[in-house]
Structures are given as structure tokens and as C-alpha cells.
Amino acid sequence: MATETLSMGKALNTGLRRALDDDPKVIIMGEDVGKLGGVFRITDGLQKDFGGDRVIDTPLAESGIIGTAVGLAIRGYRPVCEIQFDGFVYPAYDQIVSQVAKMHYRSRGKLALPIVIRIPFGGGIGAVEHHSESPEAYFAHTSGLKVVSCSSPQDAYTMIRQSIASDDPIVFLEPKRRYWEKGPVDTEADYPLHASRVVRPGTDATVLAYGPMVRTALDAATAAAEDGRELEVIDLRTLSPLDLAPVFDSVRRTGRCVVVHEAPSNVGLGAELAARITEKCFYSLEAPVLRVTGFDTPYPASRVEEDYLPDLDRVLDAVDRTFGW
């Protein structure tokens, strides 16, 4: 076992490096991913070591990044595309939902598009507009795409490698505000990509989170424990398809559930989770599934983003409400 302590950013970098090493068909492409190493330095040093043909600095054209990745995938390559920021994925939206997601289906399985679309997403870094969005629901709604999000350096390392190795097209959401948080990474660890995971066991209520909100949920659970409440925190990890068996299992035990995400609540992932849990766990529920989310507003100016983003207190407040039912 080879365990190191890495930041999430460095874990991703290490995972990408390993993927490039393992398979000559893997290529990285995106804006500024070469010499600069990406605006978050996730691809730092990779072009230097693998060359400009494997780590491609592209024109500033998002539809082009994804559209050419489709052609490269048909040709037998495994493109890993970096979209610089969440708010800039929209020019590529058509290629992602109409082409990447559907080509396997349309070709009745004759074409597979093993494309990974990496998107640093979410807020909390004091950025200007279009740099803090949570677009996951747009993609999770599209059949043919898989959508995953990592929340720890370990998952970042393992999930990026698994995503690249997968023949499915995958939207890989990186919680940008967690890039600098460190944790242990076992570089030989192996576990299923499409599986949610209990990251803190508990008995009193279930808190569902993914990406940047897992840390927040864990902090809330620590605080709740001081008040004598044991929250079970589940990291969904895979947003489409959802892995709900552990969720149902947990909610049946705890009878209470709070879903946390940064994206607005309206038609968001929390709505889907609440509906599915209600369908499957109706007789176990002591209270309705509650949501703690960003508001149904555009992502606000950064000086008020702390008000917009779910934090520990809002999570605890929702937990209190489920107990007050």
C-alpha cells in the first residue's frame, strides 16, 4: 500500500499523470492546460512530460473542445477535456447533451465515446460571476451521460482514473473550493466508481451530500454530535446514475433525511432524491425529506456568497426541523 498525503488538486494531477502513463490513447485537452498547467494547475507539468500531442492546449472554443473530442474518441483516443470553469461549459452544452450523451445509443452500441469532461464547479472562492456555478442537474438529467463528483483527495485520485478507464462519457465535477484541502491517498486503492458511500455512520438522521458539501455535512455532523445527535453522512459520489441502496438503507434506519447541495433547489438533485426516498421509504420517514441548497437566484456577487451557500448552521437548522416535525 502506497499512501501519501496530497491536496485534492495534487491528487487529481497524480491521477491524470498515472492515466497518461498507463494508456497511450489518453489525451488531455483544454484551454491553458499545457504550459500553464490549467488555471488551477491540475494539469501542472503534464505537457512537459508527455508532450503537446498528449496534453493539448486548445483554441478558446468550448464546443470545439467537446466536439473534437467526439471525433478523437471515434478515432480510438480517450480524451479528457478540461472546461476551465463551470459557467463556461454552456457553449459546449449542445455537443455534450446531443452528441456525447447520445452517440452510443444512436449507433446501437457501435460507437463508444470514452470522454471525460472535467469541470471545476461550485462556489466559495470569491470569484467573479460565471465562476461559481453548479450545473450538475443539467447533465444528470441527460441519459447517456454519467455524472460524478469527488469530495476527497482519495476519491479525486481514484475516481479520475476510473472515469478515464470507463467507456462511458463522464462529466467529472471537481469541487474547486476543496482543491487545496489535504488528505491521505492510497494510490493502489480500488473500489467501484458508481457507488455512494457512508462517510460518517450515525443513527439519528441521514445527511446526503456530494462534492464540496460533503465537508460541510461532516462539519455539521461533528457539531451535532456535541448536541448529542448522531448524523449519518452519505457522499453520493455518483449523481447519475444515483446509487441509492445505501441511502434507502440509511433512511430506513434513521427515519430522517436532509439533502445538501450548492445548486439552486428548483428542479435540482435534491428534488429527485426527495422523490425517490419518499417512494421507497415512505413508511420509515418521521419527517419529509428536507433540502438545504443554494437559493433560486443566479449565483450572487462574491461578497454575499457565504449567505447563498449552504453552511454548517443551515444544515443544523434543517436537522433541527426534521426533529421538530
Add this chain to the structure above:
Amino acid sequence: MAKGERGTTTRGTTTRGRTAASRRSGSTAGRPDPELIQLLTPEGDRIESVTGPDGVEYRVDFTDAEYREIYRDLVVVRKLDAEATALQRQGELGLWASLLGQEAAQVGSGRALRPQDMAFPTYREHGVLYCRGIDPIMPLGLFRGVDQGGWDPNEYKFNMYTIVIGAQTLHATGYAMGVTMDGKTGGDDSEAVIAYFGDGASSQGDVNEAFVWASVFNAPLVFFCQNNQYAISQPLERQTRIPLYQRASGFGFPGIRVDGNDVLASYAVTRAALDNARHGQGPTLIEAYTYRMGAHTTSDDPTRYRIASEVEAWQAKDPITRVRAFLERQKIADADFFAEVDEAARREAVHLRERVLSMPDPQPLSLFDHVYPGGSPELDEQRAEFGRYLESFEGSAH
């Protein structure tokens, strides 16, 4: 190009009843262009070779047998297309996008492809599909609604039809980048890629991004724009104020306009551009200047936006009659040959019709197939649930 040909080939082709003078100054969209590459006039006169504005000499050196075969392609492709249109009218297809009038552009470019070359079509490239050796029944499945196009893109080197306008030009660019990365450029047996799109598509962001990418990466790619003068009801003037082929220069690669109703010129120009690409000389934009004789699709009513005299003017430039006139005049083919081709085309059409009528609907549960190469437990559950639901009907065959 021979002097005197220019006028006859280009006059009246583009101004659509309005005079150039009535346009706002600077608008050259659709203005007759003297630089149209042509090797066979509408009257069936052969032009031995033409030196293009790019300094390249365009010619074909077909044997008599090859001339006959290319004529046969044109006739068969038109006949199959007519049969598909009829099938739509009889309710057997939900929709059909006819290629009528565009046979020469498609067969010319399609026959210019070498076996190793890859094509990325729109939804109208039935002629190119035919040239790639794909069973012409295949696109009918898409338009009948029993599948989404059944051929194997890698086996036939002809990608799936693309309905979203212009999207495939980026796929072609990426594929062509892959050809370069695989080291498959630079020799006679190297690979080249061709991307088909329409004049309307030229306005799309994706097409313009594809131009940028192909240029920057020197991709072995030919952009083949069939300018059939309309995007549904919108005339060319709604897409551009300069001739489309001239766009290429702004992106840093050559553009050339060819008479898209001339199968020989379409062949020669495409072959040259593909060979340039395969030899590492990067992309070319070909504008095949042609005309959509029929409706945009079977749901369209062209009488709302175009006049009969325009159609008549283009009928005089029909891609098939000129080849026939040439073959007759040169005694390359006789009446027996033409009768045999017509009969062969008719048989293919009948065969097509029989098979379309017996195309089975897919099984309901097949709608869950091939969503993910890696499968999805959630979807498996949905499939199982729907299967149980179907079985709950008495006498269900599912």
C-alpha cells in the same frame, strides 16, 4: 476554365431575380462567381482541364467504363431518392430529406474518397452513403423510425447522420486530428477526412470553430459545403454576404468553388483536396455550388419561398442530363446501356421498397439498449419494471 463557359454556368444562378445592383453595396453574397470550377458544361461539353484560382490544375482521366459507372451512380442514387420520397408520401417513412439536384456533388465527392478516408455526413448525404458501399436501406430506418441509422461507422468509414446542424464538422476535425496523431498523414496511402454540411450550417458556431481548429492543427480534412441555396426557406443571402468558399481564407486555408452539378469537377476538386490533406497540407473548404430541386424535406412547402422560374433555370443545369449528353456525344454509351441502367435502378428501387415495407418495429424493451457502454443498474431496474408492466397485459408477446 474555357472562356464563354463562365457566363453560361453562372449567370442567373444566384441573384434569384434581384439584380446585383439592387443590393446594398458590399454585398457579394451569391453574386455570379467567375471562379467556378467546371469540367462538364450543362450542355454536356467536356472541358479537358481547368486551372483554378489556386493555381491547381483540375482534371479527371476517367476510362470509358468509369464514365459509365459514375453515370450509373447518379441515376441509381436519384432513383432511390425518388423511391424514398414516394415511400414517405405513402406513409411508410415519417420524413425524407431528398437529395434531388445534389447527386453530382455527392457522387463526385463520394467517389473521390479512398477506402481509408472517413466521412462525416449531415442527414442528406444518401449519395455519399451509397458510394461508401452502405446498403441504401440504412437511412430509411432512421426516417421510418425503427432505428437511428443502422450502419457501423467504423466499418464503412461513414459516420452517422447528424441532424444538429454543423455538429459533425467538429467530430470530423477531431477525427482528423487523430489521423495526424496516429502518424497516418504524409503518404499516398495516408488517410483524409471529409465533413459535409450545408450553406445554412456555415452560420453555425460549430462550423466556424471547426474551421479554427482544423486550421490551427493543420488537420487532414476537407470541408465539403453543398450550397444548395437554401436552409429550409432561408436563401443564401440570410447566411452570408460573401461567397462561402471565400470564408476559408479568413481562417487560413484555401477555399474553392466548384460546380456542384458537375460530377466530374466535384470529383476532381474533392480528390485534389483530399490528396492535399493526406499529404499533410491541411484543410480545404470546397463550396459545391448546387441547387435543391425539391423540398427541404417532405414536410416543407417550397412554393412559399421560391419561384418556379428559378427551379426551371436550375433544371437546365441538371447533373444527370449533362453526363448523358456527353456519353452519347462521345459514343461512350449507347441506348442499350442507358436502358440497362434505368432498369437496374428501377430494380434497386423495387427491392428497397419491398424491404422497407417489411422492416419490423423494434421490440419495446430494446429502447433500453445501449444507453451506456458500462451499463447502469438504475436503468436495468427501469427496464425490468417496464418489462413486468408489459407482461401484465394478457396475451402479451413481450
